[in-house]
Amino acid sequence: MADQRISDRGKASPVSDAQVYRRTLVRNGLRLPYQERTAKEDSSKKRKRKEEKSKGTVWRLATLNVGSMTGRGREIVDFMEKRKINIMCVQETKWKGAKAKELGNGFKLFYTGTDRRRNGVGIILDDNLYKGVLSVK
Structure with missing residues (x-):
């Protein structure tokens, strides 16, 4: 001590x-x-x-909660081109039905929804990928 x-x-x-x-x-x-x-x-x-x-094919994936797809198609296409995204999954499209829609610049949206007020999901593919889609159910 x-x-x-x-x-x-x-x-x-x-x-x-x-x-x-x-x-x-x-x-x-x-x-x-x-x-x-x-x-x-x-x-x-x-x-x-x-x-x-890995000298194979590289795909860039993204997800986005859009809130509503109405009027946002062009904005999302610009975003995908800027970020070089090949596949984008979108939630809350708020569109009714199960259809496909061309968004422009070679991007295509496949979506499904049951109610216009809520829900609905979709997937956006670039032109290289959506040409290989055979059917959507």
């Missing part, structure tokens, strides 16, 4: 209370610690290797 001494150099400032060692070595120009930067580089290298291995 006598060998333990209490330091009288303590400060009440929150800035000086942090006694955690932080590595300050910066080898990249982004001011990130070297270890963090290498972890990011490693993950990007892994992603590139996966892309090289």
